[in-house]
Amino acid sequence: MTAGHGTADMVSADQHLADVMASVRPLAPTELALAEAEGCVLASDLTARYPLPAFDNSAMDGYAVRAVDVATASQRAPVTLPVTGEVAAGDTGAYGIAPGMCVRIMTGAQLPAGADAVVPVEWTDDGDTKVAIRQAAEAGHAVRLVGDDAREGDVLLTAGTLLGPAQLALVAAAGRGTALVRPRPRVVVISTGNELAEPGAPLVPGKIWESNSFMIAAAARQAGCLAYRAPIVADDPHLLLDAIEDQLLRADVLITSGGVSMGGENDVVKDALQRLGTVNFRKVAIQPGMPQGFGSIGPDETPIFTLPGNPVSAYVSFQVFVRAALGALLLTDALKLPVTRAVLSGPLRAPAGRRAYLRGVLNPADGTVAPLGGQGSHQLATLGKANCLIVVPEWVIKMEAGDEADVMSLP
Amino acid sequence: MTAGHGTADMVSADQHLADVMASVRPLAPTELALAEAEGCVLASDLTARYPLPAFDNSAMDGYAVRAVDVATASQRAPVTLPVTGEVAAGDTGAYGIAPGMCVRIMTGAQLPAGADAVVPVEWTDDGDTKVAIRQAAEAGHAVRLVGDDAREGDVLLTAGTLLGPAQLALVAAAGRGTALVRPRPRVVVISTGNELAEPGAPLVPGKIWESNSFMIAAAARQAGCLAYRAPIVADDPHLLLDAIEDQLLRADVLITSGGVSMGGENDVVKDALQRLGTVNFRKVAIQPGMPQGFGSIGPDETPIFTLPGNPVSAYVSFQVFVRAALGALLLTDALKLPVTRAVLSGPLRAPAGRRAYLRGVLNPADGTVAPLGGQGSHQLATLGKANCLIVVPEWVIKMEAGDEADVMSLP
Numbered sequence: 001m002t003a004g005h006g007t008a009d010m011v012s013a014d015q016h017l018a019d020v021m022a023s024v025r026p027l028a029p030t031e032l033a034l035a036e037a038e039g040c041v042l043a044s045d046l047t048a049r050y051p052l053p054a055f056d057n058s059a060m061d062g063y064a065v066r067a068v069d070v071a072t073a074s075q076r077a078p079v080t081l082p083v084t085g086e087v088a089a090g091d092t093g094a095y096g097i098a099p100g101m102c103v104r105i106m107t108g109a110q111l112p113a114g115a116d117a118v119v120p121v122e123w124t125d126d127g128d129t130k131v132a133i134r135q136a137a138e139a140g141h142a143v144r145l146v147g148d149d150a151r152e153g154d155v156l157l158t159a160g161t162l163l164g165p166a167q168l169a170l171v172a173a174a175g176r177g178t179a180l181v182r183p184r185p186r187v188v189v190i191s192t193g194n195e196l197a198e199p200g201a202p203l204v205p206g207k208i209w210e211s212n213s214f215m216i217a218a219a220a221r222q223a224g225c226l227a228y229r230a231p232i233v234a235d236d237p238h239l240l241l242d243a244i245e246d247q248l249l250r251a252d253v254l255i256t257s258g259g260v261s262m263g264g265e266n267d268v269v270k271d272a273l274q275r276l277g278t279v280n281f282r283k284v285a286i287q288p289g290m291p292q293g294f295g296s297i298g299p300d301e302t303p304i305f306t307l308p309g310n311p312v313s314a315y316v317s318f319q320v321f322v323r324a325a326l327g328a329l330l331l332t333d334a335l336k337l338p339v340t341r342a343v344l345s346g347p348l349r350a351p352a353g354r355r356a357y358l359r360g361v362l363n364p365a366d367g368t369v370a371p372l373g374g375q376g377s378h379q380l381a382t383l384g385k386a387n388c389l390i391v392v393p394e395w396v397i398k399m400e401a402g403d404e405a406d407v408m409s410l411p
Numbered sequence: 412m413t414a415g416h417g418t419a420d421m422v423s424a425d426q427h428l429a430d431v432m433a434s435v436r437p438l439a440p441t442e443l444a445l446a447e448a449e450g451c452v453l454a455s456d457l458t459a460r461y462p463l464p465a466f467d468n469s470a471m472d473g474y475a476v477r478a479v480d481v482a483t484a485s486q487r488a489p490v491t492l493p494v495t496g497e498v499a500a501g502d503t504g505a506y507g508i509a510p511g512m513c514v515r516i517m518t519g520a521q522l523p524a525g526a527d528a529v530v531p532v533e534w535t536d537d538g539d540t541k542v543a544i545r546q547a548a549e550a551g552h553a554v555r556l557v558g559d560d561a562r563e564g565d566v567l568l569t570a571g572t573l574l575g576p577a578q579l580a581l582v583a584a585a586g587r588g589t590a591l592v593r594p595r596p597r598v599v600v601i602s603t604g605n606e607l608a609e610p611g612a613p614l615v616p617g618k619i620w621e622s623n624s625f626m627i628a629a630a631a632r633q634a635g636c637l638a639y640r641a642p643i644v645a646d647d648p649h650l651l652l653d654a655i656e657d658q659l660l661r662a663d664v665l666i667t668s669g670g671v672s673m674g675g676e677n678d679v680v681k682d683a684l685q686r687l688g689t690v691n692f693r694k695v696a697i698q699p700g701m702p703q704g705f706g707s708i709g710p711d712e713t714p715i716f717t718l719p720g721n722p723v724s725a726y727v728s729f730q731v732f733v734r735a736a737l738g739a740l741l742l743t744d745a746l747k748l749p750v751t752r753a754v755l756s757g758p759l760r761a762p763a764g765r766r767a768y769l770r771g772v773l774n775p776a777d778g779t780v781a782p783l784g785g786q787g788s789h790q791l792a793t794l795g796k797a798n799c800l801i802v803v804p805e806w807v808i809k810m811e812a813g814d815e816a817d818v819m820s821l822p
Binding site for chain 2: 109200207364367409
């Protein structure tokens with residue numbers, strides 16, 4: 001006799017999440033070339049070896065001066081200075097100015113020794129051998145001082161930071177050609193089920209087109225992973241174990257979908273893996289996505305997640321549990337999906353005793369969220385329109401338009 | 412004499428954006444295999460060729476019955492029915508039940524002809540040849556009716572939709588092995604400047620490490636592009652034109668950084684491109700990022716964007732203008748960065764007459780945004796900590812803690 005669908009024998013969503021997170025060990029760090037490190041997570045704090053900028057330089061095109069020499073300059077009584085040279089961005093010579101002299105300077109060029117301000121070209125007559133300056137510049141004007149972005153030894157980025165465009169640029173600007181990161185997790189997705197046919201195959205009543213592996217692999221890539229779709233596996237435990245063994249070689253994480261329902265006799269994933277004793281199957285008090293399994297498999301104790309076969313259940317399970325586990329694998333908070341509060345634009349219903357994740361459309365501009373129709377765990381059309389999950393607590397069974405709800409943005 | 416920095420000769424941010432968007436023609440659609448279409452934008456509406464699901468099927472493991480046959484079932488007075496067969500997910504035979512009979516059925520399996528409900532196994536004694544049913548199931552119970560996710564001919568996804576995980580799954584579930592999409596734009600990023608050295612090279616006063624091409628290429632990939640960093644180009648118009656010619660072959664969009672400042676004599680990008688007459692250089696009333704250029708180049712009139720060399724200026728210009736242009740290239744709204752309102756947790760200052768994009772940290776949970784210190788256009792350390800841009804209108808020069816501001820989330 002199979003256990004019932006009451007909530008008494010279920011694990012709470014929070015407990016399940018905590019157990020999943022605790023089951024995962026971080027990947028070992030590796031030093032990667034900068035271009036390869038894009039989208040990876042820093043494994044240690046990145047400190048500045050040099051100040052940023054590394055030398056005083058000009059923020060504008062103009063003339064490097066001693067501020068004191070142009071203190072009286074005005075439209076009516078310009079100050080004229082001899083121009084003794086020119087320094088462009090990238091010039092590496094030793095430049096200097098004597099009192100009463102100036103040097104033409106370009107944006108980004110080193111400030112010559114002796115100068116303490118830059119007069120923008122717009123305040124001058126743009127002269128070549130001498131220049132008439134029509135406005136005083138205070139000391140420091142249009143000068144970027146050494147270290148005004150970061151000082152030597154400053155922590156530029158902390159361990160756990162995801163190297164997006166700006167962070168990657170900062171690593172580059174700090175002179176590093178490499179970064180110590182945790183590598184992108186290699187995720188293999190295995191869909192199981194006799195009913196599955198590859199998309200593009202002809203319609204056969206009784207069969208459905210396989211979609212979960214496309215979905216989960218894409219979601220894993222969104223989370224920064226290298227993801228692979230394994231061939232579809234039929235409902236045969238030996239075939240599944242063979243497929244897992246084949247795929248383990250290239251997997252940091254294995255994800256199966258299907259074959260874990262609670263009352264079925266054809267639960268191939270449960271059948272095959274339960275006997276190993278390293279995978280924990282349980283019912284979790286969420287909707288959709290009640291039947292969950294996680295654990296490890298193979299000689300390297302590779303983490304494995306057995307997601308339910310209903311597409312919406314698989315998707316929600318990935319975003320809520322697997323994505324968090326990937327964060328634990330990379331020791332980062334960067335994969336956490338942002339949760340905000342929004343005002344419901346329509347009513348919703350949710351099951352008692354289970355945390356519900358309902359598909360919705362969040363409008364960030366006005367802070368409202370519209371629950372979508374068609375919340376069945378097989379209803380992909382609704383999921384395709386959603387940009388968020390409305391998170392309904394276990395003790396709430398209905399909400400009305402105008403109520404505030406927690407909303408988890410989807411990546 | 413160079414034009415001054417007054418706002419009179421500037422184009423507004425909105426006008427510039429409109430001009431940029433209008434200058435770009437969409438890429439031609441192409442039919443791609445599903446796995447290749449991931450992250451691409453649909454070029455036409457995707458309609459359902461078949462209903463979804465394509466046949467009535469069971470939502471649970473249990474027994475397919477005629478509801479009328481179990482209408483009296485209760486804990487005290489179970490109804491016992493003969494079990495005449497079993498149908499599993501993927502079975503493609505023609506199944507049926509006669510009145511007073513039932514068939515064991517698995518989740519996802521076709522509902523046999525004659526059945527109109529599924530009794531979950533939890534409501535039964537799990538019998539094999541006959542089954543005692545202890546609870547009545549109404550007609551339709553645990554049955555997913557043909558077309559209850561989508562009907563034949565329904566528009567599943569509209570043109571312009573980005574194929575993320577859920578959308579890709581929907582295309583797959585609808586049986587399509589391919590999708591008509593606009594291809595990922597190929598973006599080539601060329602950084603210019605004598606001062607630039609590759610990260611990892613030794614420190615030389617006067618030189619800086621090149622970071623913009625890493626940043627812009629990464630930002631382009633975030634926007635779904637295939638991005639390439641071209642070799643750094645020195646401040647020589649001929650070298651730049653040669654580099655552009657070399658790169659045009661593989662570019663749908665060219666992006667340069669540097670060489671466009673307003674008063675400089677070493678403005679290599681302006682020098683080289685202004686004479687072509689197809690690139691429009693202008694000052695835009697924003698901060699950072701005032702000097703902007705856009706237009707087209709080469710025999711295919713490839714769109715080109717000339718971004719300022721200051722890293723924060725280049726970044727903001729990309730997110731505000733180039734990303735929008737990429738959206739126009741793909742005919743999608745999906746690249747629009749979400750703008751929300753948030754309460755400032757500290758004061759800020761902004762220039763008169765220019766729209767400012769200040770780096771900030773948005774806390775979606777409490778709806779506050781903290782402006783960061785170090786807002787200079789060369790200050791990458793601040794940008795590395797930001798998750799949003801605070802958008803300050805042209806007519807606002809200061810805001811206080813507690814004021815509400817527009818906040819653009821960064822990807």
